[in-house]
């Protein structure tokens with residue numbers, strides 16, 4: 001049996017940020033760990049989702065046995081619906097992770113019923129030649145696991161995303177004992193999270209956020225609006241607890257914040273004090289010092305609840321002078337522009353906006369710093385090491401770190417990029433060839449010349465469904481439309497008659513979107529383009545069932 005080679009193939013997530021996916025192959029059996037998306041840059045308007053190219057897995061479809069998920073962050077589960085529509089295999093994950101996957105699956109119509117199999121930490125499942133144990137780790141999301149995969153050639157440990165939080169707010173500790181047990185018995189290969197390999201020391205515990213939040217709650221005289229990732233259940237719990245202590249009721253605003261909070265509550269992961277919740281429509285009716293708002297949209301996503309509030313176009317919530325707005329999250333590189341634009345809008349309305357790094361912190365990282373990475377390396381003591389989850393510089397720092405530790409047994413570290421194959425057999429490990437990888441841009445997209453793969457995908461997209469341009473001329477002084485918007489299409493024949501009725505209606509859609517937007521939104525082209533694209537897309541899909549590339553063009557005249 002051991003004449004077979006073991007292959008470890010990062011399909012995405014190495015040398016790039018996001019869309020994590022790793023395939024492990026022994027003989028004719030492949031298991032896949034995670035199926036993530038990449039956060040599309042907010043300026044890349046029109047891109048709904050970027051995910052790894054699945055060519056290799058599709059070509060080897062009959063060998064793929066399962067998809068294993070480490071945790072519920074989008075860079076690990078965001079592409080699951082697309083994965084399952086091509087490759088029909090059972091999906092293993094913890095309850096919370098699978099609940100988030102289900103929520104994503106609801107947005108898509110899969111032909112086959114997905115097979116979601118819940119697992120618990122310490123549970124072992126057998127899939128082909130692999131025995132897989134799930135090991136609880138601490139991270140910024142609850143119910144995160146590492147995987148210990150026993151193969152005929154030895155044990156592979158995949159940490160997933162982690163930090164070593166000695167005082168997690170839910171008291172669920174990192175199961176370092178199990179990790180150490182594997183280390184004692186001998187580990188062939190360690191794959192470990194490299195995100196913060198350039199940060200010395202230890203990442204602060206989630207508890208470190210409390211003092212700053214407490215200070216905000218004790219000082220604020222008017223409304224408090226807190227934005228964080230909806231999956232940060234620890235953070236949501238903290239806000240609920242503080243609101244309770246300081247006599248404020250809490251409204252949960254935004255689709256993802258609402259549904260994730262509900263999921264966590266139903267799984268017993270979130271404790272919601274009785275009577276604390278407030279409907280969003282009741283917020284403005286209560287005295288400002290009696291409410292807090294939990295809202296989604298920390299990254300300045302144009303259609304998110306917080307972005308709408310920032311430009312005063314939210315149905316229920318608005319920000320007034322003296323309100324405190326807290327962005328309890330990190331600024332994902334690439335999102336600075338839309339985030340700062342959103343903050344500007346809120347600052348203009350007189351809000352005190354707290355964001356970025358502060359001491360004590362508003363936000364702590366969910367990823368291990370150098371000392372925690374050392375701890376894991378020392379406990380696992382692998383024969384081979386492959387840093388994962390990071391850009392090349394982070395992977396290479398992590399590899400150096402391992403080499404500096406010089407624990408007995410480490411033969412070699414492999415700094416891999418997505419697509420490279422690490423081959424392991426009884427003689428050792430080595431890089432051996434490549435599989436096709438790349439980025440696939442889902443739905444519609446604009447062209448970013450840095451990413452050539454996208455250009456190719458876009459061209460394919462164009463050749464199949466065509467392109468629709470919406471050209472809007474706006475008067476730079478009044479912010480009003482100078483004329484009826486122009487709709488131009490190529491390679492996209494409107495379904496009905498000569499298409500003139502379709503075009504006239506499309507013009508109407510754009511005009512309505514423009515007229516339905518307030519002055520502040522109209523000055524923010526990012527917001528306007530995204531709104532127009534979304535509304536046009538809805539109309540075109542409904543009328544024609546086709547998905548052309550939609551590009552709004554705004555001309556200032």
Ligand SMILES: [Zn+2]
Nearest residue numbers: 073075076161
């Ligand atoms: Zn991640």
Ligand SMILES: [Zn+2]
Nearest residue numbers: 071073139161
């Ligand atoms: Zn994560």
